[in-house]
Amino acid sequence: MNSRRVLLKLSGEALAGANKTGFDEATVKEVARQVKISVDAGVEVGIVIGGGNFWRGRTSDAIDRPKADQIGMLATIMNCIYVSEIFRNAGMSTQILTPFECGSMTELFSKDRANKYFGEGKVVFFAGGTGHPYFSTDTGIALRAIEMEADYILLAKSIDGVYDSDPKTNPNAVKYEKISIQEVIEKQLGVIDLTASIMCMENKMPLAVFSLNEKDGIANAMQGKINGTIVTA
Ligand code: UDP
Numbered sequence: 001m002n003s004r005r006v007l008l009k010l011s012g013e014a015l016a017g018a019n020k021t022g023f024d025e026a027t028v029k030e031v032a033r034q035v036k037i038s039v040d041a042g043v044e045v046g047i048v049i050g051g052g053n054f055w056r057g058r059t060s061d062a063i064d065r066p067k068a069d070q071i072g073m074l075a076t077i078m079n080c081i082y083v084s085e086i087f088r089n090a091g092m093s094t095q096i097l098t099p100f101e102c103g104s105m106t107e108l109f110s111k112d113r114a115n116k117y118f119g120e121g122k123v124v125f126f127a128g129g130t131g132h133p134y135f136s137t138d139t140g141i142a143l144r145a146i147e148m149e150a151d152y153i154l155l156a157k158s159i160d161g162v163y164d165s166d167p168k169t170n171p172n173a174v175k176y177e178k179i180s181i182q183e184v185i186e187k188q189l190g191v192i193d194l195t196a197s198i199m200c201m202e203n204k205m206p207l208a209v210f211s212l213n214e215k216d217g218i219a220n221a222m223q224g225k226i227n228g229t230i231v232t233a
Contacts, residue, residue, distance in 0.1 A: 004043070004044060005043070005148065005150045006038075006045060006150055006151060007047070007048060007126070007141055007144060007148070008035070008045065008221075009048045009049075009050070009138070009154065009156065010031065010047065010048075010083075010212075011049075011050040012050040012051045012053035012054060012075065012076075013050070013052045013053055013158075014156065014157075014158065015028055015049065015053055015079060015082075016053040021054070022054075023082050028082070028086045029086055031086075031156075032086050032087045032089075034216060034219040035087065035123065035219075035222070036087075036091060036092055037219040037222075038218075038222035038223060039092055039121065039123060041222075041223060045124075046114070046124045046126055046144065046150065047080070047123060047125045047126070048076075048125075048127075048140055048141040048144065049125070049127070050076060050079070050136075050137045051072045051073070051075030051076040051137065053075075053079070054079070055068075056072055057071065065133060066133040066134075069134065069135075070133065072129075076128055076137055076140075077096070077102060077106065077127040077128050079127075080096050080106075080125040080127035081096065081105065081127075084096055084125050087123055092122075093121060093122040094125060095117040095122045095123075095125065096127050097109040097126055098127050098128035098131070099128050099129070099130060100128060106128075114126075114144075114148055115148075126140065135195065136195070136196070138192040138193045138195070139193065139196045141192075141196070142192070142199040142200050142203075142205065143199065146199065146203040146205050151206075152206055153200070153206070153207040154210070154222065155191065155192065155209045155210070156218055157209060157211060157212060157228075158212060159211065160175070160211035160228050161175045161177075161209050161210065161228035161229035162175065162179055162184065162229040162231065163176070164176070164189075175228075176229045177230070178231075178232060179229060179230075179231055180232050180233075181201045181231050181233050185197050185201065191207065191209055200231075200233055204233040205233050206230065207230075207231040208221055208226045208228065208230050208231070209228045209229045210227055210229075211227075211228060214227055214228075
């Protein structure tokens with residue numbers, strides 16, 4: 001697996017570590033250390049971060065869903081600002097792009113702009129999801145990976161790959177080394193949400209799923225060594 005440009009998805013919960021909410025500085029610093037190894041090796045790295053450590057639109061029924069989703073999208077931007085700063089402290093250059101204006105906090109996304117920053121060796125954060133309610137950052141990363149012609153989507157998860165059933169409840173669950181996205185959809189294995197899965201299938205965007213807890217898992221994955229599951233498109 002040869003990676004020139006990859007987009008990495010981190011869930012909001014992953015950033016929170018054991019805290020479950022907000023940020024766990026040690027976790028984010030460790031992500032930064034590993035991403036830097038890859039950036040220094042010449043890999044172009046884009047980052048998409050979820051918002052679950054702050055807010056999820058669909059879990060609030062007190063307010064209108066589009067408004068709840070706006071809060072969720074803003075949560076993903078807060079996450080990107082934090083992680084981007086930790087990356088800078090670790091010696092990387094970064095740029096945050098969003099699908100809507102956020103004043104001087106971020107820049108508006110365009111493919112040309114993102115390509116320019118990749119060309120400058122910057123880590124590009126694609127924050128704010130798709131910019132639309134009823135979507136997720138899974139769809140956000142599928143969209144940006146396809147549009148930016150990434151080689152792979154990398155999904156760093158709390159689990160070390162794709163299993164035929166939940167290993168937490170089934171001790172006989174079997175991990176796939178390789179599986180097609182079509183099979184993931186048919187078997188409802190829930191690697192990424194359905195909208196994002198269909199987009200990856202239609203646009204032939206492969207994914208790699210691996211554990212965030214694997215030693216050097218991110219660095220390995222960014223340099224093409226996947227110890228989890230490859231999802232072919
Ligand atoms: N969100 C959205 N549109 C997007 C991306 C995210 O409305 O394109 C909102 C949505 O409310 C979501 C929240 O942002 O619940 C956090 O995103 P994440 O992908 O982490 O959500 P999850 O899939 O965990 O609900």
